[in-house]
Amino acid sequence: MRESTFWPRxxxxxxxxxxxxxxxxxxxxxxxxxxxxxxRLFLPSPAAVLAAGQAQAxxxxxxxxxxxxxxxxxxxxxxxxxxxxxxxxxxxxxxxxCQLLEPLMGLxxxxxxxxxxxxxxxxxxxxxxxxxMLIFIGTVFFNTLMIMDAVKFVPHELVETALTLGGKRAxxxxxxxxxxxxxxxxxxxxxxxxxxxxLVIVAELVAANEGLGKRxxxxxxxxxxxxxxxxxxxxxxxGLLIDLGFRLLxxxxxSWAN
Amino acid sequence: xxxxxxxxxxxxGEGKARxxxxxxxxxxxxxxxxxxxxxxxxxxxxxxxxLVAGLDRPSAGTITVDGVPVKGPGSDRGMVFxxxxxxxxxxxxxxxxxxxxxxxxxxxxxxxxxxxxLEVVGLSDAARRLPRELSGGMQQRVAIARALAAEPxxxxxxxxxxALDLQIRESMQEFLHGLWQRTGLTALLITxxxxxxxxxAQRVHILAPRPGRIVRSVAADLPHGELAHLRVTPExxxxxxxxxxxxxxxxxxxxx
Numbered sequence: 219m220r221e222s223t224f225w226p227r228x229x230x231x232x233x234x235x236x237x238x239x240x241x242x243x244x245x246x247x248x249x250x251x252x253x254x255x256x257x258r259l260f261l262p263s264p265a266a267v268l269a270a271g272q273a274q275a276x277x278x279x280x281x282x283x284x285x286x287x288x289x290x291x292x293x294x295x296x297x298x299x300x301x302x303x304x305x306x307x308x309x310x311x312x313x314x315x316c317q318l319l320e321p322l323m324g325l326x327x328x329x330x331x332x333x334x335x336x337x338x339x340x341x342x343x344x345x346x347x348x349x350x351m352l353i354f355i356g357t358v359f360f361n362t363l364m365i366m367d368a369v370k371f372v373p374h375e376l377v378e379t380a381l382t383l384g385g386k387r388a389x390x391x392x393x394x395x396x397x398x399x400x401x402x403x404x405x406x407x408x409x410x411x412x413x414x415x416x417l418v419i420v421a422e423l424v425a426a427n428e429g430l431g432k433r434x435x436x437x438x439x440x441x442x443x444x445x446x447x448x449x450x451x452x453x454x455x456x457g458l459l460i461d462l463g464f465r466l467l468x469x470x471x472x473s474w475a476n
Numbered sequence: 477x478x479x480x481x482x483x484x485x486x487x488x489g490e491g492k493a494r495x496x497x498x499x500x501x502x503x504x505x506x507x508x509x510x511x512x513x514x515x516x517x518x519x520x521x522x523x524x525x526x527l528v529a530g531l532d533r534p535s536a537g538t539i540t541v542d543g544v545p546v547k548g549p550g551s552d553r554g555m556v557f558x559x560x561x562x563x564x565x566x567x568x569x570x571x572x573x574x575x576x577x578x579x580x581x582x583x584x585x586x587x588x589x590x591x592x593x594l595e596v597v598g599l600s601d602a603a604r605r606l607p608r609e610l611s612g613g614m615q616q617r618v619a620i621a622r623a624l625a626a627e628p629x630x631x632x633x634x635x636x637x638x639a640l641d642l643q644i645r646e647s648m649q650e651f652l653h654g655l656w657q658r659t660g661l662t663a664l665l666i667t668x669x670x671x672x673x674x675x676x677a678q679r680v681h682i683l684a685p686r687p688g689r690i691v692r693s694v695a696a697d698l699p700h701g702e703l704a705h706l707r708v709t710p711e712x713x714x715x716x717x718x719x720x721x722x723x724x725x726x727x728x729x730x731x732x
Contacts, residue, residue, distance in 0.1 A: 375561035378557075380574075383574060384578055384626060393574075
């Protein structure tokens with residue numbers, strides 16, 4: 219009899235093991251909660267978490283929290299990305315600018331961004347601005363330094379070829395360096411976006427009216443572990459979606475680098 | 477066109493670490509000439525090329541193109557590097573068009589000349605392919621087309637086939653030789669391969685190492701009909717043997 223090719227083929231699919239990993243954890247979770255070994259207060263069942271999520275969604279709370287957190291992340295990170303790109307390129311191409319700023323940035327980079335929260339609250343109050351600024355401060359130095367590194371790794375030949383073809387200085391930036399580093403820039407943004415998500419939750423735990431982090435800290439106050447789980451899972455899923463979005467963009471825009 | 481390298485020296489470093497790389501090198505190239513500099517590693521041949529290209533400045537001496545001193549890189553001296561320096565995000569055609577678009581030529585002219593030069597290097601069919609989809613030899617042909625399309629007065633070839641397999645190397649030599657015969661381009665070739673220099677160039681300068689200096693210049697006035705045939709003619713073999721002995725002498729009994 220001919221051997222079936224179904225299983226080898228299925229296993230060869232790049233996603234199948236990843237999905238299996240998630241399913242296994244879900245099964246274990248269901249199993250453990252079904253036995254009643256663990257207090258439901260500490261570990262709610264997947265069904266209870268789903269119910270809590272649905273309740274929040276239908277009450278419109280989940281949607282509002284989502285919009286609030288996502289808006290903060292995107293505003294802060296867009297600001298950071300917009301500042302980091304020209305600054306990183308300037309540092310990567312100009313030795314004086316690099317020598318001036320690199321030690322300073324190296325220093326500030328190691329200050330934990332959440333430690334800035336008290337200062338930001340004193341400066342900017344309790345509204346949106348301190349949260350956006352926290353995300354900005356927490357990501358802009360990483361973004362800048364990683365872009366600077368990408369610029370430094372642009373092969374010399376590519377720049378020198380442009381010079382021997384009659385390229386001007388400004389053209390080197392726009393026609394050689396920028397397109398050359400585009401894949402690394404997207405990757406930098408993708409990686410540091412994760413920090414932006416961390417920071418928005420931290421900011422909301424401290425002070426906010428709404429947001430996914432705020433919801434989690436409220437849930438803690440009322441011992442609603444099911445709602446904490448809802449918050450955690452939603453944050454994880456959104457992070458994953460953003461990551462996939464960046465990967466997709468990369469595949470579309472920088473197919474030459476794959 | 478007349479390119480003149482006059483008493484050029486180049487040293488790197490300062491004080492005690494100062495190292496003389498090129499000493500008092502002089503040679504000229506006129507329109508339609510194909511000149512080769514041959515030397516082993518340490519002979520400063522790549523440094524010489526960078527000086528002509530304007531990517532580095534000589535420590536002493538002058539380099540002029542049509543009487544005008546070289547002050548930096550420019551499109552009058554097109555360069556082909558040893559490592560493929562194609563822009564990996566541009567297609568073959570976009571790479572060829574790159575220099576022309578940097579110079580702001582009208583779109584139509586860029587398109588026409590791009591397809592012309594792709595045809596010249598035999599790669600019309602590969603116009604839309606990315607560099608990584610091309611073989612090493614094809615990539616170097618695109619690099620040559622790109623340099624030629626910017627209409628340089630002289631083409632600078634820095635070990636252009638050094639990274640290629642022997643067989644592809646030979647076919648690329650045939651290709652470059654045919655190109656030179658068809659288009660009458662002016663070229664300066666840097667190579668460590670004596671045979672390559674003798675096959676392609678009309679004039680060959682031998683560079684001695686540490687510091688790099690010209691120790692011998694020969695007119696390779698050989699019947700450049702067909703390279704495969706030329707390789708085995710007695711004149712070619714005799715000249716090659718004579719110069720090879722000269723190069724061996726330089727490497728062995730280093731002029732201390």
